[in-house]
Amino acid sequence: MAVTLAEVAVRAGVSPATVSRVLNGGYPVAGDTRTRVERAVEELGYIANASARALAAATSDLVGILVHDIADGYFGILAGSLQGALDPAGGGEPRRLAVVCNTQGAPAAETAYLTLLEGQRAGGVVLTGAAAEDPEHTAALTLRVARMAAAGTRVVLCGRPPVPVPEALPVATVVFDDRGGAFRLAEHLLTLGHRRIAYIAGPPGRSTTRERLAGHREALRRHDPALPEACDALTVHAGFERSAGYDATRELLRRGEPFTAVAAANDTAAAGVAAALREAGLRIPEDVSVTGFDDLPFSQDTAPALTTVRVPLREAGALAAQLVTGRRPLPPGGITTLPTELMVRASTAPPPPARRTP
Amino acid sequence: MAVTLAEVAVRAGVSPATVSRVLNGGYPVAGDTRTRVERAVEELGYIANASARALAAATSDLVGILVHDIADGYFGILAGSLQGALDPAGGGEPRRLAVVCNTQGAPAAETAYLTLLEGQRAGGVVLTGAAAEDPEHTAALTLRVARMAAAGTRVVLCGRPPVPVPEALPVATVVFDDRGGAFRLAEHLLTLGHRRIAYIAGPPGRSTTRERLAGHREALRRHDPALPEACDALTVHAGFERSAGYDATRELLRRGEPFTAVAAANDTAAAGVAAALREAGLRIPEDVSVTGFDDLPFSQDTAPALTTVRVPLREAGALAAQLVTGRRPLPPGGITTLPTELMVRASTAPPPPARRTP
DNA sequence: CCCGATCCAGAAAGCGCTTTCCATCACTCG
DNA sequence: CGAGTGATGGAAAGCGCTTTCTGGATCGGG
Numbered sequence: 001m002a003v004t005l006a007e008v009a010v011r012a013g014v015s016p017a018t019v020s021r022v023l024n025g026g027y028p029v030a031g032d033t034r035t036r037v038e039r040a041v042e043e044l045g046y047i048a049n050a051s052a053r054a055l056a057a058a059t060s061d062l063v064g065i066l067v068h069d070i071a072d073g074y075f076g077i078l079a080g081s082l083q084g085a086l087d088p089a090g091g092g093e094p095r096r097l098a099v100v101c102n103t104q105g106a107p108a109a110e111t112a113y114l115t116l117l118e119g120q121r122a123g124g125v126v127l128t129g130a131a132a133e134d135p136e137h138t139a140a141l142t143l144r145v146a147r148m149a150a151a152g153t154r155v156v157l158c159g160r161p162p163v164p165v166p167e168a169l170p171v172a173t174v175v176f177d178d179r180g181g182a183f184r185l186a187e188h189l190l191t192l193g194h195r196r197i198a199y200i201a202g203p204p205g206r207s208t209t210r211e212r213l214a215g216h217r218e219a220l221r222r223h224d225p226a227l228p229e230a231c232d233a234l235t236v237h238a239g240f241e242r243s244a245g246y247d248a249t250r251e252l253l254r255r256g257e258p259f260t261a262v263a264a265a266n267d268t269a270a271a272g273v274a275a276a277l278r279e280a281g282l283r284i285p286e287d288v289s290v291t292g293f294d295d296l297p298f299s300q301d302t303a304p305a306l307t308t309v310r311v312p313l314r315e316a317g318a319l320a321a322q323l324v325t326g327r328r329p330l331p332p333g334g335i336t337t338l339p340t341e342l343m344v345r346a347s348t349a350p351p352p353p354a355r356r357t358p
Numbered sequence: 359m360a361v362t363l364a365e366v367a368v369r370a371g372v373s374p375a376t377v378s379r380v381l382n383g384g385y386p387v388a389g390d391t392r393t394r395v396e397r398a399v400e401e402l403g404y405i406a407n408a409s410a411r412a413l414a415a416a417t418s419d420l421v422g423i424l425v426h427d428i429a430d431g432y433f434g435i436l437a438g439s440l441q442g443a444l445d446p447a448g449g450g451e452p453r454r455l456a457v458v459c460n461t462q463g464a465p466a467a468e469t470a471y472l473t474l475l476e477g478q479r480a481g482g483v484v485l486t487g488a489a490a491e492d493p494e495h496t497a498a499l500t501l502r503v504a505r506m507a508a509a510g511t512r513v514v515l516c517g518r519p520p521v522p523v524p525e526a527l528p529v530a531t532v533v534f535d536d537r538g539g540a541f542r543l544a545e546h547l548l549t550l551g552h553r554r555i556a557y558i559a560g561p562p563g564r565s566t567t568r569e570r571l572a573g574h575r576e577a578l579r580r581h582d583p584a585l586p587e588a589c590d591a592l593t594v595h596a597g598f599e600r601s602a603g604y605d606a607t608r609e610l611l612r613r614g615e616p617f618t619a620v621a622a623a624n625d626t627a628a629a630g631v632a633a634a635l636r637e638a639g640l641r642i643p644e645d646v647s648v649t650g651f652d653d654l655p656f657s658q659d660t661a662p663a664l665t666t667v668r669v670p671l672r673e674a675g676a677l678a679a680q681l682v683t684g685r686r687p688l689p690p691g692g693i694t695t696l697p698t699e700l701m702v703r704a705s706t707a708p709p710p711p712a713r714r715t716p
Numbered sequence: 717c718c719c720g721a722t723c724c725a726g727a728a729a730g731c732g733c734t735t736t737c738c739a740t741c742a743c744t745c746g
Numbered sequence: 747c748g749a750g751t752g753a754t755g756g757a758a759a760g761c762g763c764t765t766t767c768t769g770g771a772t773c774g775g776g
């Protein structure tokens with residue numbers, strides 16, 4: 001049906017080998033021969049069969065990216081920037097294709113998609129999202145990653161902890177300074193005068209959850225060694241979704257423990273927090289300050305604009321693209337930490353003078 | 359390097375053909391033979407080479423989806439739901455892989471990615487986003503779509519106008535009732551008492567832009583035949599991004615034409631509109647009402663919550679998945695229109711009594 | 717009890733491309 | 747002026763899987 005390389009060869013009056021060489025370069029081909037082949041390709045509208053090429057070359061132009069949910073801004077930005085940077089910028093047709101896999105953070109889905117990608121002999125794979133800190137899954141994952149890397153697939157872990165694979169394998173890790181960001185965010189709250197700070201943590205057993213919580217508590221401790229424990233009753237584990245923030249806040253309100261600020265695990269949950277607070281008749285930031293994390297685009301348009309921590313997702317995506325395509329060499333040690341930045345906006349203010357119980 | 363089907367065959371003591379048949383079904387294989395093969399597959403950790411399979415079968419498990427920008431909520435939701443519905447729900451490993459391509463709406467990028475997908479012998483392709491209404495590109499696209507469809511690739515156009523291909527080809531179209539939604543949205547504004555309604559349209563030459571504007575103007579006309587023209591001076595074409603809404607609003611404000619409401623082409627632009635308005639000291643909705651379009655998740659968390667039109671993106675993605683995988687037969691005529699729904703929230707209210715010039 | 721129908725499984729021919737390994741050919745050097 | 751040399755292009759062997767095409771058993775009906 002479709003035009004094949006052999007037909008192009010016939011038309012150009014050369015052998016298939018020559019056509020292949022013209023198309024792929026890396027081999028001397030005389031000027032006029034090349035021209036004849038190119039004209040034949042043009043005239044026939046030849047489009048190379050990627051499967052055949054991948055089979056013969058034992059590697060494909062596919063790059064897999066595992067995300068929790070591509071509809072989530074965090075992953076959307078990461079994946080978008082990744083996809084855009086897969087091929088060298090400026091001029092030239094794209095060549096590499098991004099395969100997006102929603103795992104919802106489920107280990108089983110992660111494994112299943114890795115199998116699929118391994119079957120595709122993907123040129124690279126990027127794993128994003130907070131890894132489930134399940135020893136069994138981690139072990140299985142390490143094996144998979146090592147096997148794929150050994151087979152020539154470049155692997156990049158982005159926003160999740162590195163896996164222990166042999167040094168020589170092409171595996172890189174890009175992480176965010178979540179801990180530092182959370183630390184500065186808590187510091188900001190403390191400086192404003194807050195002491196009873198509620199914390200809506202992410203789902204338990206996730207590296208991101210742990211890092212952010214650790215940074216937060218570290219700041220509290222630095223301020224007053226007894227503070228982390230004092231705030232324990234105000235810490236709840238929820239999810240990264242809006243509804244999780246909403247529900248957790250209602251729960252907090254129900255308990256009756258007084259607080260003057262709520263730090264959410266991320267911006268999305270913070271939106272839910274704010275909604276629950278407003279519903280309860282509390283003003284932000286006059287009665288309660290609210291903070292998020294990630295600095296997703298919408299956080300500047302919430303009511304009020306959200307104080308948060310900027311996570312360089314765009315940069316991370318572009319970096320991951322360079323690493324996964326091999327355009328950038330692996331950093332020594334294989335791991336790159338990207339800085340985060342405190343973004344102070346309108347949702348935080350000093351606590352109310354009379355310490356009301358919300 | 360990797361385990362091949364032949365090795366599995368040797369281990370199971372059968373021929374490669376039999377292993378293939380066990381793996382793919384559709385051919386009778388005796389019970390014990392099947393068991394032996396399955397055990398061999400298990401023991402060897404065999405993962406089929408997808409390229410080889412695609413080459414032999416002349417079709418791959420890849421489904422391409424072209425979007426303007428996957429980081430944009432509109433496309434993120436569409437693509438996410440699409441990806442999630444590629445494989446039949448409930449149980450079973452995933453099989454199909456979604457290839458996401460950001461085109462930024464550029465015809466050249468669209469063509470380039472279609473070429474890549476054609477080379478991959480993709481099982482299906484979903485084109486989303488407002489199509490550029492460029493006759494030349496439309497013609498080229500029609501050819502491409504027809505050729506891919508003729509080669510067995512299922513094509514679904516989602517949220518963009520159908521292309522004229524022969525009836526028999528597997529090409530489906532899923533569109534939103536943008537016009538109806540815009541109509542009802544304008545009606546809502548008119549009912550509140552607004553007459554001087556600014557309209558921040560999307561980029562010119564896009565089907566979505568045209569449909570939404572048409573519905574809007576139709577409602578105005580229905581109310582008062584002279585109204586569309588009266589509002590012409592208040593209509594500006596911008597983009598679908600936040601900054602476009604922001605800039606357009608500043609421009610509107612600068613012109614000095616009085617208005618009591620601003621309808622933006624979509625939610626994202628509406629966020630920019632609201633920001634510009636607030637910066638100018640205008641209150642929403644007391645001084646100016648604002649409306650969006652799409653009902654992206656963040657629109658309930660803006661200040662104030664945005665009146666908008668819900669576009670069933672999730673449903674569309676799932677539907678597109680069924681169509682592109684062939685799990686759902688093409689509807690007669692090939693085109694499905696999905697309804698939109700007016701969502702009245704806090705950003706719209708009656709115009710201020712004294713008609714101030716903002 | 718023989719024969720066509722029914723099951724299963726193997727042999728082998730590709731699918732379309734890449735990539736050695738060779739064969740030329742035109743020169744250039746001694 | 748013959749052999750060595752580099753630049754080109756062709757032949758052919760796969761890459762790993764699917765899918766006819768065949769053929770040997772097994773089975774039921776006449």
